[in-house]
Amino acid sequence: MDEEINLLDYLRVINRYRALIITLCVMSVLLTMIVSLLMPKIYESTVVILSSQEGSGGGSLASLPELQSAIGIMGIGQKTSMDIFVAILNSRNMADAVIKRFNLSMVYKAKLIEDARRNLKDVTRISVGKKNESLSITVQDTDPKRAAGIANFYASNLDLMARGLALSQAQQARMFIEKRLQETEMKLRDAEERSVGFKTQHELVEMGEQAKASIGAAAQIEGEITASEVQLKVMESYATAQHPDVLKLRLKIGQLKQQLGKMKSGKESLYIPFSKTPRIGLDLTRLMRELKIQETVFELLTKQYEQAKISEARDTPSVQILDKAVPSAKKCKPKIRVNMMLAGTLSLFIGVFLAFFLEYLKKIKEEGM
Numbered sequence: 001m002d003e004e005i006n007l008l009d010y011l012r013v014i015n016r017y018r019a020l021i022i023t024l025c026v027m028s029v030l031l032t033m034i035v036s037l038l039m040p041k042i043y044e045s046t047v048v049i050l051s052s053q054e055g056s057g058g059g060s061l062a063s064l065p066e067l068q069s070a071i072g073i074m075g076i077g078q079k080t081s082m083d084i085f086v087a088i089l090n091s092r093n094m095a096d097a098v099i100k101r102f103n104l105s106m107v108y109k110a111k112l113i114e115d116a117r118r119n120l121k122d123v124t125r126i127s128v129g130k131k132n133e134s135l136s137i138t139v140q141d142t143d144p145k146r147a148a149g150i151a152n153f154y155a156s157n158l159d160l161m162a163r164g165l166a167l168s169q170a171q172q173a174r175m176f177i178e179k180r181l182q183e184t185e186m187k188l189r190d191a192e193e194r195s196v197g198f199k200t201q202h203e204l205v206e207m208g209e210q211a212k213a214s215i216g217a218a219a220q221i222e223g224e225i226t227a228s229e230v231q232l233k234v235m236e237s238y239a240t241a242q243h244p245d246v247l248k249l250r251l252k253i254g255q256l257k258q259q260l261g262k263m264k265s266g267k268e269s270l271y272i273p274f275s276k277t278p279r280i281g282l283d284l285t286r287l288m289r290e291l292k293i294q295e296t297v298f299e300l301l302t303k304q305y306e307q308a309k310i311s312e313a314r315d316t317p318s319v320q321i322l323d324k325a326v327p328s329a330k331k332c333k334p335k336i337r338v339n340m341m342l343a344g345t346l347s348l349f350i351g352v353f354l355a356f357f358l359e360y361l362k363k364i365k366e367e368g369m
Contacts, residue, residue, distance in 0.1 A: 013355055013356060014352060014355055016355070017351075017354075017355035017358065017359070020351060020354065020355060020358075021348065021351035021354075021355060022351075024350065024351040025344050025348050027347075028344065029340050029343050029344045029347070031343075032339050032340050032343035033339075036335075036336040037336065039333075039334045041142065041331040041333070042140050042141070042142060042331060042332055043142070043143070043147050043327070043328045043330075043332060044138060044328055045138070045139055045141075045144065045326065045327065045328055046136055046138040046139075046151060046325055047136070047137050047152055047154065047155045047321060047323065048134055048136050048321070048322040049085065049134065049135040049136075049137070049155055049319055049321055049322065050133070050134055050320040081162075082128055082132040084162060084165075085135055085162065085319070086126060086135070088158055088162060088165070089137065089154060090126070091161075093161070094157065094161065095117045095121070096113070096117070097157050099113065099116050099117065099120060102149065102150055102153070104119070107146075108120075123139060123140040124137070124138070124139050124140075124150075125137075125138040125139075126138075134322065137151050137154045137325075138151070139154070139325070140332065140333070144327035145327045147325070147327070148325040148326055152324055152325050155321055155324075155325075156319075158319050162319065173234050177230065177234070177301060177304050180301055181298070181301045181302065184294060184297050188294035188298050194290075220292070221259055221260045222260060222296070222297075223292075223295075223296025223297045224256055224296070225253055225256045225257060225260070226300075227296075227301060228249060228252060228253050228256070229253060230301065231249060231304075232246065232250065235249065
């Protein structure tokens with residue numbers, strides 16, 4: 001019974017101040033409608049990008065065993081194209097390119113480039129679809145054509161930046177191997193000329209089979225050492241000295257050098273030591289070994305160089321546009337009806353609270369009298 005009385009008392013208070021509550025609600029709704037109508041219209045445009053096929057950036061290099069570790073360290077083929085795309089889209093270089101292309105500093109009335117970047121970030125939304133299969137870039141602007149233009153520019157410039165970044169990595173590897181290959185080719189020619197000249201001078205034709213085997217084995221190992229050192233240089237340009245693959249390759253080079261030392265000293269029983277060869281034979285042995293080394297290095301570097309060129313020529317993660325952004329005919333903001341409903345609901349609660357507060361003050365005043 002008390003609850004019914006209290007409920008009736010509440011209703012009486014609301015009824016007593018109904019004019020205040022209704023006036024407050026109507027004024028709030030009308031004011032919200034006027035403000036919403038005066039606010040600039042915002043339009044939204046979205047471009048949708050599909051995930052490109054993985055593996056285009058490093059698949060060709062990974063097919064060569066000598067470069068598999070280097071590819072892993074360089075990060076080619078490890079990150080998905082969507083991870084790369086999102087990072088590029090959120091980069092400062094991308095923001096500056098968009099601002100410059102559409103003169104957004106003037107549009108946003110930003111005195112500093114940092115303010116323009118912040119405003120651009122506020123009106124841009126980047127979202128990745130399920131299973132990283134698609135990427136949406138949504139841009140809001142007061143001009144529907146500019147909104148669509150910015151969204152499409154994001155996609156086109158993303159393609160250029162993604163290709164440039166991946167290409168620069170492949171170029172660095174290719175240029176380094178190319179330089180070493182040119183040096184090796186010159187050394188190979190020099191070794192060939194010196195070998196032929198020595199044989200002609202001393203009228204030598206051939207050497208023993210055991211000496212040939214010793215030269216071939218030693219040259220093969222020295223060639224592997226040189227090729228491994230080239231691979232190590234490529235790795236060290238992308239990884240720290242403590243990286244597991246770098247340490248593994250250093251260990252391999254050390255083992256090869258140790259094995260080569262044993263062969264030269266005669267500790268390897270299968271091969272005769274070079275020091276036991278007659279003097280002229282020793283000189284010829286050294287020349288033939290140098291020639292064989294340069295041939296081995298040249299062969300290994302040629303393979304690496306061809307694979308590096310293939311990697312550089314292959315398409316890097318490319319942007320495949322599913323839906324281009326088009327100017328929207330319908331504004332996305334302000335949402336006048338939603339704003340009016342929110343204003344009406346909020347003002348209703350405020351009006352009811354104000355009614356009870358005024359009733360409370362009235363009772364305190366009556367009790368004081």
